[in-house]
Amino acid sequence: MTTPGRPGGGGRGRNPYELNDDTPVYVISIAAQLSGLHPQTLRQYDRLGLVSPDRTAGRGRRYSARDIDLLRQVQALSQDEGINLAGIKRIIELENQVAALQSRVAELEATLDGVADVMQQREDQVRAQYRRDLVPYRQVQATSALVVWKPKPKR
Numbered sequence: 001m002t003t004p005g006r007p008g009g010g011g012r013g014r015n016p017y018e019l020n021d022d023t024p025v026y027v028i029s030i031a032a033q034l035s036g037l038h039p040q041t042l043r044q045y046d047r048l049g050l051v052s053p054d055r056t057a058g059r060g061r062r063y064s065a066r067d068i069d070l071l072r073q074v075q076a077l078s079q080d081e082g083i084n085l086a087g088i089k090r091i092i093e094l095e096n097q098v099a100a101l102q103s104r105v106a107e108l109e110a111t112l113d114g115v116a117d118v119m120q121q122r123e124d125q126v127r128a129q130y131r132r133d134l135v136p137y138r139q140v141q142a143t144s145a146l147v148v149w150k151p152k153p154k155r
Contacts (some may be wrong), residue, residue: 021069024054024062031063035071042071050074050089 019025031053032039045051046061051070053061063071070092077083077091 021066022064024064024067026063026068028053028061028063031061031068031071034068035075037071037075045071045074048085048089050085050092 026034028039028042032042035042042051042061042063046053051063051067051074053063053067056062074085074088074092077088078085083091
């Protein structure tokens with residue numbers, strides 16, 4: 001089951017049975033076993049907004065493989081690094097923000113490349129229309145040559 005609000009979920013033309021890292025398939029007991037945490041810890045993380053799994057129609061939690069990885073990351077930051085849950089939440093928010101910005105930069109770079117290609121094509125079209133009897137003007141560099149000007153005699 002895929003959800004339109006999550007990356008890789010929903011959308012037209014997608015196979016509804018396609019599984020990926022964002023597909024919510026694990027119930028809380030399995031997610032707890034896979035992450036090495038107690039189910040009550042998973043509920044607490046959900047309440048705090050650290051890991052927010054999808055919900056079924058009956059409001060049951062369904063965890064994805066990405067959620068399991070995030071649970072393991074939260075556990076490692078808490079136990080190994082000694083970071084409190086508020087700090088972990090901020091780290092996760094900043095990582096998500098960086099990922100979104102990187103995605104936006106890639107999108108803008110692709111747009112810029114497309115615009116540059118269009119501009120190059122237009123420049124080539126303009127150059128193709130140049131008259132061949134015209135010669136481009138080139139700036140003459142200053143020299144120390146002396147030019148004498150004599151006006152024509154008046155008649």
